[in-house]
Amino acid sequence: MSLQIYDTKIGKKIPFTPLRDNHVRIYACGITAYDFCHLGHARSALVFDMIVSYLRHSGYKVTFVRNFTDIDDKIINRAQKQNTTCAELSQRFIDEFYIDMKALKITPPDYEPRATEHIPEIIDIIEKLMTKGIAYQADGDVYFEVEKFPQYGSLSGRNLDDLKAGARISINKIKKNPMDFALWKASKPGEPKWDSPWGEGRPGWHIECSAMSRKYLGDSFDIHGGGEDLVFPHHENELAQSEGASGKPFANHWIHHAFVTIRDEKMSKSLHNFLTIREVLKRHQPEALRMMVFATHYRHPLDFSESGLRDAQTSVNRLYNCMAACAALTDGTESSKAVATRAEIDKLRSLPDRFQEAMDNDFNTAQGLGCLFDAVKSINRISQALPAPPAQADINLLRRGGADVTKLAQIMGLLSQEPQAYLAGYQEKHLTAVGMDKAELNKLLEERIAARQNKEWGRADEIRDLLLAKNIELKDSQDGTAWYVAGDRGQ
RNA sequence: GGCGGCGUAGCCAAGUGGCUAAGGCAGAGGUCUGCAAAACCUUUAUUCAGCGGUUCGACUCCGCUCGCCGCCUCCA
Numbered sequence: 232m233s234l235q236i237y238d239t240k241i242g243k244k245i246p247f248t249p250l251r252d253n254h255v256r257i258y259a260c261g262i263t264a265y266d267f268c269h270l271g272h273a274r275s276a277l278v279f280d281m282i283v284s285y286l287r288h289s290g291y292k293v294t295f296v297r298n299f300t301d302i303d304d305k306i307i308n309r310a311q312k313q314n315t316t317c318a319e320l321s322q323r324f325i326d327e328f329y330i331d332m333k334a335l336k337i338t339p340p341d342y343e344p345r346a347t348e349h350i351p352e353i354i355d356i357i358e359k360l361m362t363k364g365i366a367y368q369a370d371g372d373v374y375f376e377v378e379k380f381p382q383y384g385s386l387s388g389r390n391l392d393d394l395k396a397g398a399r400i401s402i403n404k405i406k407k408n409p410m411d412f413a414l415w416k417a418s419k420p421g422e423p424k425w426d427s428p429w430g431e432g433r434p435g436w437h438i439e440c441s442a443m444s445r446k447y448l449g450d451s452f453d454i455h456g457g458g459e460d461l462v463f464p465h466h467e468n469e470l471a472q473s474e475g476a477s478g479k480p481f482a483n484h485w486i487h488h489a490f491v492t493i494r495d496e497k498m499s500k501s502l503h504n505f506l507t508i509r510e511v512l513k514r515h516q517p518e519a520l521r522m523m524v525f526a527t528h529y530r531h532p533l534d535f536s537e538s539g540l541r542d543a544q545t546s547v548n549r550l551y552n553c554m555a556a557c558a559a560l561t562d563g564t565e566s567s568k569a570v571a572t573r574a575e576i577d578k579l580r581s582l583p584d585r586f587q588e589a590m591d592n593d594f595n596t597a598q599g600l601g602c603l604f605d606a607v608k609s610i611n612r613i614s615q616a617l618p619a620p621p622a623q624a625d626i627n628l629l630r631r632g633g634a635d636v637t638k639l640a641q642i643m644g645l646l647s648q649e650p651q652a653y654l655a656g657y658q659e660k661h662l663t664a665v666g667m668d669k670a671e672l673n674k675l676l677e678e679r680i681a682a683r684q685n686k687e688w689g690r691a692d693e694i695r696d697l698l699l700a701k702n703i704e705l706k707d708s709q710d711g712t713a714w715y716v717a718g719d720r721g722q
Numbered sequence: 723g724g725c726g727g728c729g730u731a732g733c734c735a736a737g738u739g740g741c742u743a744a745g746g747c748a749g750a751g752g753u754c755u756g757c758a759a760a761a762c763c764u765u766u767a768u769u770c771a772g773c774g775g776u777u778c779g780a781c782u783c784c785g786c787u788c789g790c791c792g793c794c795u796c797c798a
Contacts (some may be wrong), residue, residue, distance in 0.1 A: 242726090260798075268798090275798040305796065387793080393724050394794070436796090458798030459727095465797090489727085490798075495790065499797055526735065526746070532728080532791070539734060542747040549746080552761065589736090597736050601745035608745090608763095615753090615762050688756060695758075706760045715760045 239485035256448040260457035264321040269505035346439035359476040369405040371417025387463035437468040455482030519544035525596035555650035557633030563621035579632040665701040
């Protein structure tokens with residue numbers, strides 16, 4: 232079974248084959264830089280990070296482009312409101328975007344082009360459309376003429392009659408058809424402007440992506456994607472412009488991910504129900520966010536909640552605990568009896584295949600994670616049952632299983648840290664949060680060990696309860712007393 | 723109004739025309755322990771919104787009903 236990807240244009244899953252050899256070319260729509268990024272942007276970045284990573288894992292060479300739209304109406308309005316320039320405003324939020332991406336540990340794309348740095352390429356496409364008679368000039372604007380592109384609506388499954396019927400489009404007398412959209416806009420006083428054959432002006436909203444994808448990936452490339460809300464009109468218009476100009480097929484596959492919702496409503500700026508990435512990362516670890524995002528299939532809505540994110544954190548810890556146990560494994564002997572059952576051996580050996588099968592099915596990360604946790608369960612069961620000198624066969628199986636789990640989880644950016652370091656970091660962060668320093672904790676732990684040796688159970692329990700009040704739980708063992716962060720429920 | 727999606731255990735969430743309906747979280751029981759707890763193990767849907775239909779057989783395909791959501795305007 233090979234990779235199957237759901238294609239928005241066709242509305243079903245189809246086998247994926249790169250257009251050119253083993254080389255996959257992907258373009259994803261990035262942000263319009265005028266504000267901080269919210270969780271929806273995080274999902275978008277995370278989903279494409281995973282897709283690129285999985286394609287590379289599968290042996291493809293990948294060229295990944297994610298653009299910045301740094302000139303448009305929203306930027307102009309916001310800049311005017313803040314009494315600054317568009318260039319300053321967009322640069323500021325591109326910088327902020329990079330801070331968020333770094334915090335989320337997103338692998339940078341191969342190219343991150345900006346609209347304002349591709350004005351000649353934009354003008355070039357518009358000129359082609361003008362030459363072919365698919366675009367027309369009206370006052371200082373240039374419009375794409377939808378009637379001249381018969382396939383208009385093919386991506387989003389609409390036709391011009393439906394669109395006209397729904398028409399919430401503002402009346403614009405200079406357009407031939409209300410659905411015609413601007414390729415180039417004449418500049419108003421005080422707005423950024425560039426020279427063009429049609430006078431001074433600036434690009435329309437969709438044309439930058441047509442120009443930049445063409446420059447870095449060619450007229451035809453493999454995958455184009457973004458959030459569901461971009462299907463219409465953004466991607467529909469891009470498709471029309473690009474194919475209209477080149478006469479060749481544009482993107483071979485269209486991938487769109489669903490929204491992040493809050494209480495089942497779309498998270499969006501206009502509804503004022505969004506959480507910024509940095510807000511969430513103040514309270515939660517990036518891997519917990521990744522776990523939550525990838526536990527839902529990318530085409531299904533992801534309903535955000537604090538409790539959901541805490542659940543995700545707990546399951547991330549489960550992964551790390553298992554890996555820490557694997558790392559602590561000591562060599563065994565040939566003479567001991569192996570404890571792994573046939574079923575467990577099969578489960579662990581088949582993990583990479585089962586994971587691949589899940590991911591090949593339209594990047595089903597939720598199912599892939601299920602495979603990973605399945606393996607974790609087997610690893611834990613075997614580790615727990617290991618006799619005093621364990622059998623070398625079991626140790627080999629566990630180490631191999633642990634290595635597979637780590638490698639596969641890393642495709643989603645999970646298990647990106649050394650287990651011991653991660654767990655120690657998790658504990659330290661908690662200590663800080665509850666306002667206790669390590670020396671103080673150690674002092675109490677030592678006192679309790681002494682009390683227990685003297686069988687002063689009252690004092691020992693008192694210390695335990697005292698720490699429990701700070702969500703620190705103790706575990707006594709022959710080696711001493713270890714402590715853990717208790718479940719954060721109810722916070 | 724047009725187009726599209728979703729409804730699976732307490733919560734989150736995969737999945738399939740017929741083999742035990744993944745996995746995570748929470749809950750319950752257990753191993754361990756001076757008592758505990760973390761970790762770990764076991765366990766948790768005779769049932770997949772409701773009603774019809776197709777089929778030897780449907781949760782999975784079709785139709786209808788109810789509920790929720792999205793796009794058609796800027797939006798990841």
